[in-house]
Amino acid sequence: MAILSKSNTSLELYRNRSKFKWVVLVVSIIISLVSIYYTNMLVSQLKNREEKSISLYANTLEYLANQPSNSGINFVFEEIIVSNKSIPVIVTDEIGKPLDSRNIPRADRAQTVKERNSILKEELEIMESQHEPLLVTLRSGDGSITGYQFIYFRNSSLLAQLKYYPVVQLSIIGIFGMIAFLIFNYSKVAEQNRVWVGMAKETAHQLGTPISSLMAWVEYLKTDENLTDKEIIVELEKDVERLNMITSRFSNIGSEPLLENANVYDVINETVLYLKRRLSSKVIFTISCFPNNELEANLNIPLFEWVIENLCKNAVDAMVGDGEINIKILKANEGHVVVDISDTGKGIPKSMFQKIFQPGYSTKKRGWGLGLTLVKRIIDIYHKGKIYVKHSDSKGTTFRISLRS
Ligand SMILES: Nc1ncnc2c1ncn2[C@@H]1O[C@H](COP(=O)(O)OP(=O)(O)OP(=O)(O)O)[C@@H](O)[C@H]1O
Numbered sequence: 287m288a289i290l291s292k293s294n295t296s297l298e299l300y301r302n303r304s305k306f307k308w309v310v311l312v313v314s315i316i317i318s319l320v321s322i323y324y325t326n327m328l329v330s331q332l333k334n335r336e337e338k339s340i341s342l343y344a345n346t347l348e349y350l351a352n353q354p355s356n357s358g359i360n361f362v363f364e365e366i367i368v369s370n371k372s373i374p375v376i377v378t379d380e381i382g383k384p385l386d387s388r389n390i391p392r393a394d395r396a397q398t399v400k401e402r403n404s405i406l407k408e409e410l411e412i413m414e415s416q417h418e419p420l421l422v423t424l425r426s427g428d429g430s431i432t433g434y435q436f437i438y439f440r441n442s443s444l445l446a447q448l449k450y451y452p453v454v455q456l457s458i459i460g461i462f463g464m465i466a467f468l469i470f471n472y473s474k475v476a477e478q479n480r481v482w483v484g485m486a487k488e489t490a491h492q493l494g495t496p497i498s499s500l501m502a503w504v505e506y507l508k509t510d511e512n513l514t515d516k517e518i519i520v521e522l523e524k525d526v527e528r529l530n531m532i533t534s535r536f537s538n539i540g541s542e543p544l545l546e547n548a549n550v551y552d553v554i555n556e557t558v559l560y561l562k563r564r565l566s567s568k569v570i571f572t573i574s575c576f577p578n579n580e581l582e583a584n585l586n587i588p589l590f591e592w593v594i595e596n597l598c599k600n601a602v603d604a605m606v607g608d609g610e611i612n613i614k615i616l617k618a619n620e621g622h623v624v625v626d627i628s629d630t631g632k633g634i635p636k637s638m639f640q641k642i643f644q645p646g647y648s649t650k651k652r653g654w655g656l657g658l659t660l661v662k663r664i665i666d667i668y669h670k671g672k673i674y675v676k677h678s679d680s681k682g683t684t685f686r687i688s689l690r691s
């Protein structure tokens with residue numbers, strides 16, 4: 287029961303972690319949408335205000351133009367026309383010839399009249415595409431119409447900037463978030479590395495003392511004439527050898543492991559022979575090597591054996607102790623050797639192809655979900671190779687390991 291609850295907690299933890307990612311993503315999308323909506327609201331309010339003030343501007347121009355004299359209305363001019371320092375405006379005659387302009391610095395900097403006119407023409411086009419021009423009716427003293435003027439205008443630069451504000455804001459937040467995520471991920475990986483290396487070193491160190499003592503006892507027993515059953519010594523020596531192998535695996539994980547050119551078939555065959563003795567005879571192993579049994583790769587033998595052992599154990603679990611495990615060693619493109627390990631087990635859903643390598647992911651009652659994490663670590667980091675699920679369906683699974691030769 288205790289074991290069952292352990293397994294549930296590790297799966298629970300795994301599920302919570304991926305749920306948390308979704309929550310963060312959904313909250314960020316909501317914040318982005320609210321921010322865009324709010325800025326759009328501001329933009330449309332500001333646009334309304336600008337349109338109103340330009341309409342006031344047009345009315346003022348009309349009023350001023352229709353006054354017999356300018357006396358007493360200077361303040362209107364000052365208050366409305368001169369105080370417009372943000373909205374670009376061009377006043378034209380009936381046929382669209384510019385008469386006056388405001389807040390178009392480009393045109394004010396023009397050196398010649400011709401240059402100024404061409405700039406104003408360009409501006410008129412932009413303005414026309416943004417807003418309908420306003421009509422100013424000019425009248426003579428008796429009220430009869432003497433002509434028309436048009437007021438073209440466009441959004442102030444403040445409004446234009448505000449329109450792009452959410453994009454700029456969200457990009458900055460996005461970049462910042464990504465950098466924070468990378469730093470966080472990097473420090474998490476660095477921390478995991480320290481834990482792996484530390485635990486492995488400590489385990490190898492702790493195992494060292496009892497193993498030396500056991501070896502001494504075996505030597506002592508060999509010389510003991512009272513011991514009649516010599517088979518005990520043989521079995522003891524095998525166990526000591528196994529313990530030595532475990533220690534060497536841990537000490538290799540805990541330090542910079544050395545790689546050597548080794549015959550891949552021989553290493554795998556050795557491990558399979560060892561496993562066969564401990565597994566049910568209902569599991570049938572086949573190993574093939576193409577083009578010949580001489581393929582070599584850069585291996586750390588104790589760690590690579592550990593990989594094969596873990597993959598085969600998972601395969602046996604998936605087949606519930608009855609089925610075939612087929613190992614194929616192939617020469618891939620220049621400088622690479624691949625090892626395909628196939629079983630006839632229950633398979634892995636496609637959506638789990640990546641997740642099975644994460645620590646804590648296990649579907650077994652007694653599983654810690656560490657086997658494949660260790661396997662991936664040994665292949666990726668120590669052998670600079672790759673491991674992935676090449677294929678899986680309800681009839682079985684194939685894991686592919688790619689190694690450097
Ligand atoms: N050959 C396979 N066929 C089907 N499922 C597999 C196979 N290999 C791995 N899995 C799935 O991937 C999960 C994770 O495997 P992993 O070896 O990391 O952990 P585990 O075997 O559950 O526990 P342990 O830490 O004891 O190895 C397994 O629980 C199983 O669901």
Ligand SMILES: [Mg+2]
Binds near residue numbers: 596599600657658
């Ligand atoms: Mg496992």
